[in-house]
Amino acid sequence: xxxxxxxxxxxxxxxxxxxxxxxxxxxxxxxxxxxxxxxxxxxxxxxxxxxxxxxxxxxxxxxxxxxxxxxxxxxxxxxxxxxxxxxxxxxxxxxxxx
Amino acid sequence: xxxxxxxxxxxxxxxxxxxxxxxxxxxxxxxxxxxxxxxxxxxxxxxxxxxxxxxxxxxxxxxxxxxxxxxxxxxxxxxxxxxxxxxxxxxxxxxxxxxxxxxxxxxxxxxxxxxxxxxxxxxxxxxxxxxxxxxxxxxxxxxxxxxxxxxxxxxxxxxxxxxxxxxxxxxxxxxxxxxxxxxxxxxxxxxxxxxxxxxxxxxxxxxxxxxxxxxxxxxxxxxxxxxxxxxxxxxxxxxxxxxxxxxxxxxxxxxxxxxxxxxxxxxxxxxxxxxxxxxxxxxxxxxxxxxxxxxxxxxxxxxxxxxxxxxxxxxxxxxxxxxxxxxxxxxxxxxxxxxxxxxxxxxxxxxxxxxxxxxxxxxxxxxxxxxxxxxxxxxxxxxxxxxxxxxxxxxxxxxxxxxxxxxxxxxxxxxxxxxxxxxxxxxxxxxxxxxxxxxxxxxxxxxxxxxxxxxxxxxxxxxxxxxxx
Numbered sequence: 187x188x189x190x191x192x193x194x195x196x197x198x199x200x201x202x203x204x205x206x207x208x209x210x211x212x213x214x215x216x217x218x219x220x221x222x223x224x225x226x227x228x229x230x231x232x233x234x235x236x237x238x239x240x241x242x243x244x245x246x247x248x249x250x251x252x253x254x255x256x257x258x259x260x261x262x263x264x265x266x267x268x269x270x271x272x273x274x275x276x277x278x279x280x281x282x283x284x
Numbered sequence: 285x286x287x288x289x290x291x292x293x294x295x296x297x298x299x300x301x302x303x304x305x306x307x308x309x310x311x312x313x314x315x316x317x318x319x320x321x322x323x324x325x326x327x328x329x330x331x332x333x334x335x336x337x338x339x340x341x342x343x344x345x346x347x348x349x350x351x352x353x354x355x356x357x358x359x360x361x362x363x364x365x366x367x368x369x370x371x372x373x374x375x376x377x378x379x380x381x382x383x384x385x386x387x388x389x390x391x392x393x394x395x396x397x398x399x400x401x402x403x404x405x406x407x408x409x410x411x412x413x414x415x416x417x418x419x420x421x422x423x424x425x426x427x428x429x430x431x432x433x434x435x436x437x438x439x440x441x442x443x444x445x446x447x448x449x450x451x452x453x454x455x456x457x458x459x460x461x462x463x464x465x466x467x468x469x470x471x472x473x474x475x476x477x478x479x480x481x482x483x484x485x486x487x488x489x490x491x492x493x494x495x496x497x498x499x500x501x502x503x504x505x506x507x508x509x510x511x512x513x514x515x516x517x518x519x520x521x522x523x524x525x526x527x528x529x530x531x532x533x534x535x536x537x538x539x540x541x542x543x544x545x546x547x548x549x550x551x552x553x554x555x556x557x558x559x560x561x562x563x564x565x566x567x568x569x570x571x572x573x574x575x576x577x578x579x580x581x582x583x584x585x586x587x588x589x590x591x592x593x594x595x596x597x598x599x600x601x602x603x604x605x606x607x608x609x610x611x612x613x614x615x616x617x618x619x620x621x622x623x624x625x626x627x628x629x630x631x632x633x634x635x636x637x638x639x640x641x642x643x644x645x646x647x648x649x650x651x652x653x654x655x656x657x658x659x660x661x662x663x664x665x666x667x668x669x670x671x672x673x674x675x676x677x678x679x680x681x682x683x684x685x686x687x688x689x690x691x692x693x694x695x696x697x698x699x700x701x702x703x704x705x706x707x708x709x710x711x712x713x714x715x716x717x718x719x720x721x722x723x724x725x726x727x728x729x730x731x732x733x734x735x736x737x738x739x740x741x742x743x744x745x746x747x748x749x750x751x752x753x
Contacts, residue, residue, distance in 0.1 A: 192683070215567065248608065
């Protein structure tokens with residue numbers, strides 16, 4: 187890995203997680219406010235995470251890390267959805283009904 | 285209030301004083317980078333750095349201990365067992381910290397013999413406290429464990445949160461024992477030393493703050509215990525699952541076998557996943573209550589904890605955790621950037637949130653509000669984000685010029701230190717450090733006055749304030 191590649195790869199890795207966070211946050215806000223606009227923004231954030239993944243996959247990282255990043259991309263997609271679902275069920279089952 | 289909660293307030297006060305010393309030492313440390321020869325042979329950089337790092341460890345530890353003393357009697361519905369001993373130990377703890385700080389500042393170093401290890405400095409980063417003080421810290425933690433376990437035993441009761449906390453106290457105590465042996469082989473020494481530093485920070489402290497946040501959320505948002513505890517179990521499993529072997533990212537370049545490159549990189553890459561889950565949980569909880577709470581400052585600091593942990597630990601960590609990148613970034617200002625942000629997000633924000641919760645009760649306020657906390661919150665967050673941004677820029681210049689291009693030679697080191705990005709980054713770190721320090725002053729003013737100002741008259745009855753019967 188060259189000096190320039192190391193910087194670009196590092197920035198892409200940071201962007202990868204940052205977009206994942208943006209997706210998670212926007213997904214939650216869309217659910218809370220029942221807003222299709224924010225939901226679209228969440229999808230856009232996830233697409234950006236996917237776009238950032240492409241140069242990482244094509245870049246100088248070792249194959250094992252590329253597989254890990256690709257796997258993470260899929261897991262990051264599911265985390266907000268499943269966490270939200272889990273929290274809803276948890277609250278529904280534990281909190282006293284009005 | 286319980287005596288245990290009075291003791292908690294003392295711990296919070298001591299923690300905030302040490303927080304201030306940490307800020308001053310940090311600012312001074314930052315100035316060494318922009319002013320060559322500053323206080324040379326009077327107060328060397330290494331001493332100031334030790335003060336900065338050690339006060340951080342101690343103020344966070346005092347904050348954790350204070351938080352547990354605050355919540356424990358409420359959890360067990362009784363006074364803390366052995367509270368008299370705990371009160372005595374608090375003063376001994378404070379006196380010992382004062383003596384150690386004075387020795388660091390005025391004695392600084394000694395000859396390379398056993399006496400220096402016992403009386404001046406053990407010499408290992410983060411746990412420099414001389415051996416007598418390290419034994420004292422061990423005694424403090426033992427008394428703390430006795431208080432927690434003894435109270436549970438006397439109450440004949442155990443909650444999920446307190447159960448996890450009690451189990452967590454075993455490694456919290458056990459890992460600290462690694463501070464004692466003087467191992468002469470550098471690789472072996474580093475190997476075990478990282479157990480202490482990493483497993484404290486990314487395992488036992490994470491669980492401790494998880495328990496404290498669980499207790500805080502029940503008080504802050506009235507979230508049901510079963511919900512909070514179910515989430516806590518999941519969080520503990522995920523944090524330990526990724527955090528324990530994430531230890532491997534410290535083993536990349538210290539002379540350990542190269543399988544650590546794979547193990548450390550893999551588990552470190554997984555570490556942001558539970559942090560994202562925590563962000564989702566924080567937004568869900570805040571949204572479910574429509575950000576309505578009687579304690580806005582505490583809610584904002586809890587939110588800052590979730591987001592700061594994710595960005596500081598997750599984003600900044602993932603940028604540099606894969607071995608191919610870490611080859612160039614480790615030990616640069618880039619690492620300092622990640623460290624500052626992660627500690628701030630994961631721990632400091634949480635402790636400040638608990639202090640606001642405690643103050644609401646102490647000052648018997650039905651609703652804790654005001655303007656000063658917004659200023660302190662904004663200044664501290666802007667100061668921290670500015671500092672870590674500046675350190676990141678400086679670290680990038682270092683990693684690129686000194687490591688990746690220059691190959692870590694002395695000449696490359698000089699080039700890295702004189703690179704415009706490094707110089708500007710280090711300068712901006714001082715500027716934002718001042719912003720952070722102003723935020724600290726605003727925080728202290730607010731903590732001393734919130735709920736006391738004219739107009740803050742909505743007092744709770746003693747019963748509502750949760751006084752013991």
